[in-house]
Amino acid sequence: MxxxxxxxxxxxxxxxxxxxxxxxxxxxxPGVTGLLGPNGAGKTTLLRVLATAVPPDRGAFTVLxxxxxxxxxxxxxxxxxxxxxxxxxxxxxxxxxxxxxxVAILKExxxxxxxxxxxxxxxxxxxxxxxxxxxxxxLSGGMRxxxxxxxxxxxxxxxxxxxxxxxxxxxxxxMRFRELIAQxxxxxxxxxxxxxxxxxxxxxxRVVVMAGGQVRFEGTPAELTARAAGRVWSSTERDPGAKxxxxxxxxxxxxxxxxxxxxxxxxxTLEDGYLLTLDGAGAEVAA
Amino acid sequence: MSTWHVAExxxxxxxxxxxxxxxxxxxxxxxIACAECxxxxxEVSDPVALDEGWERLxxxxxxxxxxxLESLLMRLGIxxxxxxxxxxxxxxxxxxxxxxxxxxxxxxxxxxxxxSPTLFLALAPLLPLAGVALSYGPALDPTYEMxxxxxxxxxxxxxxxxxxxxxxxxxxxxxATLALPGYGLRALAWLLPALALTMxxxxxxxxxxxxxxxxxxxxxxxxxxxxTHAQQTSAGxxxxxxxxxxxxxxxxxAALAAGLLFLLRDRFDxxxxxxx
Numbered sequence: 001m002x003x004x005x006x007x008x009x010x011x012x013x014x015x016x017x018x019x020x021x022x023x024x025x026x027x028x029x030p031g032v033t034g035l036l037g038p039n040g041a042g043k044t045t046l047l048r049v050l051a052t053a054v055p056p057d058r059g060a061f062t063v064l065x066x067x068x069x070x071x072x073x074x075x076x077x078x079x080x081x082x083x084x085x086x087x088x089x090x091x092x093x094x095x096x097x098x099x100x101x102x103v104a105i106l107k108e109x110x111x112x113x114x115x116x117x118x119x120x121x122x123x124x125x126x127x128x129x130x131x132x133x134x135x136x137x138x139l140s141g142g143m144r145x146x147x148x149x150x151x152x153x154x155x156x157x158x159x160x161x162x163x164x165x166x167x168x169x170x171x172x173x174x175m176r177f178r179e180l181i182a183q184x185x186x187x188x189x190x191x192x193x194x195x196x197x198x199x200x201x202x203x204x205x206r207v208v209v210m211a212g213g214q215v216r217f218e219g220t221p222a223e224l225t226a227r228a229a230g231r232v233w234s235s236t237e238r239d240p241g242a243k244x245x246x247x248x249x250x251x252x253x254x255x256x257x258x259x260x261x262x263x264x265x266x267x268x269t270l271e272d273g274y275l276l277t278l279d280g281a282g283a284e285v286a287a
Numbered sequence: 288m289s290t291w292h293v294a295e296x297x298x299x300x301x302x303x304x305x306x307x308x309x310x311x312x313x314x315x316x317x318x319i320a321c322a323e324c325x326x327x328x329x330e331v332s333d334p335v336a337l338d339e340g341w342e343r344l345x346x347x348x349x350x351x352x353x354x355x356l357e358s359l360l361m362r363l364g365i366x367x368x369x370x371x372x373x374x375x376x377x378x379x380x381x382x383x384x385x386x387x388x389x390x391x392x393x394x395x396x397x398x399x400x401x402x403s404p405t406l407f408l409a410l411a412p413l414l415p416l417a418g419v420a421l422s423y424g425p426a427l428d429p430t431y432e433m434x435x436x437x438x439x440x441x442x443x444x445x446x447x448x449x450x451x452x453x454x455x456x457x458x459x460x461x462x463a464t465l466a467l468p469g470y471g472l473r474a475l476a477w478l479l480p481a482l483a484l485t486m487x488x489x490x491x492x493x494x495x496x497x498x499x500x501x502x503x504x505x506x507x508x509x510x511x512x513x514x515t516h517a518q519q520t521s522a523g524x525x526x527x528x529x530x531x532x533x534x535x536x537x538x539x540x541a542a543l544a545a546g547l548l549f550l551l552r553d554r555f556d557x558x559x560x561x562x563x
Contacts, residue, residue: 051436053558071553078438089429091375093354102375102430105368106437106444112367151433 004029005159005189008061011049020045021056022213028159032185034200034221035193036274037210043193044086044163046210050191051083051161063159077159079108082152086163086193088145092137096128096147099136103151122150126180142173149180160190166199178202197271207270209277217277221270228268228276233259244275293317293324295331302332369447375430376422376448383421384455387414391463404470407463408529409512411477413505415456416484422448424497425559432558441555445489453485476529479537484508486544493551496559 006028013021020042037043048054050061052068060069066076090099100119109115123132126146136144145165152160162181166174182203184190194200200207200221207224209217217224235253238245242255256272259265293301293314300306301314318324353361353370360370377383390410398407423445425431435441460477467474484504491500515527527533 048558053432053436055557071556074556075438075440078436081436083433083436085432088433089431091429094375098371098374102371103433103437105371106434106439108438110366110368115368 006050006061006063006191008050008059010059011046011056011061012058013045013049013054013056015045019213021049024059024210024213024215026208026215026218028189028191029206030185030187030189031205032181032190032192032203033206033208034204035191035208035210036195036197036200038195038278041210042213043210045213047083047161047163047191047193051081052077053083079155080158082154082157082160084148084152084160084162084165086167088148088151090136090144090147093135095133095135096123096139096143096150097132099147100151100154104154107155109155118154122153123147125153125183126150127176140173142169142176145169145173145177146180149177149184153184156188158188160184160188162190163193164195165192166194166196197269197274201270209274211278224273224277225268225270226273228256228272230265231259231276232256232266232268232272233263234266235264243279291317292321293327295327298324298328299331302328303336372444372447373451375428376451377427383418384459387418387456387459390414391459395463395466398467404467404474404476405516405526405529407467407474408477408480408526409509411460411463412481412484412508414460415453415481416488416501416505416508418452418456419449419485420488420492420497420501422452424492426498435556435558440552441557442552445555449485449489457481473525473529476525476534479534479541480508480528483537483540483544486541486548490544490548490551492559493548493554 004027006026008027009025011021011024012019022042024042024046035043035046045054049056050063052063052074055069060067062068063077064080066073066080068074068077091102094102097119100123101115104115104119109118120129120132123129126149128143128146128150131139131143136147139147145168149162149165152162165181166177169177178199181190181192185203192199192203204221207217207219207221208215209224217227233239233255235245235255238247238253239255239257239260241257241260243257245253245255248254254266255263256275297306297310297314301311301318306314314324318328353367354374357367357370357374360373361367365373391414394407394410398404421427423431428434434444457478460481464474464477488501488504491504494500495503511528512526519526528537
């Protein structure tokens with residue numbers, strides 16, 4: 001069995017009166033793991049906990065064998081960590097090179113020559129070598145997101161945390177970004193939080209579904225899809241007995257839930273499995 | 288054409304950067320014109336050292352030209368990586384410094400027209416407090432979330448920025464003080480309260496957050512001045528915080544707050560913001 005990069009057990013965290021994480025346990029191995037869930041599911045909180053930004057109220061976890069509950073352990077975890085937050089901020093007057101250089105300094109790369117070599121490497125890795133001298137405020141949204149990914153990749157971290165990196169990108173930029181994430185997942189552990197089941201279907205070898213601060217599913221995308229086997233059917237009108245149903249491009253309705261006898265069953269997709277796993281936990285299910 | 292060539296041992300010394308003037312100047316001039324000696328130099332050069340040299344040159348040529356602030360800091364002897372960290376400090380930007388200068392100039396003019404330094408002494412401690420408060424935290428530092436999970440300890444980054452902001456803030460206050468020569472040392476009575484307010488604001492930030500803590504400290508300072516002003520018996524007397532006893536209290540508060548800040552330093556290594 002592959003040694004897990006991240007091993008978490010019983011993680012719980014309350015913010016005020018809200019239970020943001022409720023007894024979350026998971027194991028992450030090398031490759032890209034998708035973290036799916038509706039808004040407010042606790043995805044960002046889980047990422048912040050695993051990235052050592054916020055300590056859990058209860059539970060424990062290790063990253064590459066380091067325990068972040070101590071100051072020394074936390075620093076060791078951070079040396080192995082690349083983090084792309086949900087809304088990465090930039091100093092707008094910095095160029096792409098200067099910004100990644102700034103993050104490299106925060107990652108303790110103080111030798112100027114070695115640091116600049118590393119900055120060039122990661123910028124070229126995300127295809128921004130040619131615009132490295134351009135100010136960030138003059139870059140497109142997709143380019144800025146790649147600058148943030150380059151900053152996360154500085155120092156070749158073994159554990160990469162990406163919080164909804166494809167939000168706000170157009171389809172072409174999203175495809176390009178997926179390619180970069182796939183490359184980043186070669187030889188390292190990537191935890192990718194996303195709303196998009198397409199991201200998971202295309203990139204991930206494992207998937208975790210969260211809702212209400214709890215893990216509702218952990219397994220392979222195929223296993224999540226298999227949850228919907230025999231539970232997706234087509235009809236000419238929306239089936240009131242379905243947990244979710246929507247009109248497709250052909251004009252017929254696609255329903256998920258418990259099909260009536262004699263229903264016209266369809267091949268399930270990852271999205272069907274996801275919706276059934278949420279089972280009323282997310283607003284999207286009732287759509 | 289000259290038949291002189293650089294001796295092999297001199298070429299070796301040249302390759303290792305150990306050849307000294309004036310022979311170095313002769314070798315430099317000669318190598319430009321003599322292909323034979325350049326070939327000899329290539330043979331005696333260490334390829335690893337040569338590659339490293341090219342790499343350093345490449346890095347220098349590729350590196351962006353640092354901005355005005357970074358260049359200035361490096362000229363003052365600050366390491367390039369510290370200068371880059373300071374260049375990312377929001378309040379060290381020209382707009383903030385210009386605002387502080389404008390505020391101080393206005394205050395100095397007001398002091399000169401009212402013939403009392405109280406307004407200046409009341410305002411000057413608030414500027415470093417505000418500067419330090421605005422240099423760190425999720426609301427004001429766009430890279431806060433990335434910085435907090437970086438291996439560099441959050442307290443170290445905070446201290447680097449605090450020292451820079453304090454030096455800039457206290458320096459500007461000091462210049463403004465020079466514009467009030469008539470008050471002698473009395474015009475410096477802002478210094479210890481400034482340190483006390485800044486240290487207390489930082490120490491409380493660890494518990495109350497980067498917005499509430501400095502607001503509370505600043506508000507308390509203004510309230511204290513208003514109360515002491517209301518209790519003032521003679522209009523010519525300095526307010527209590529600017530008397531010798533008040534200065535002693537400010538020094539003690541600054542020292543205590545610095546100690547508390549050090550004890551709470553690990554709190555700056557964690558995210559201090561709202562949840563999802």
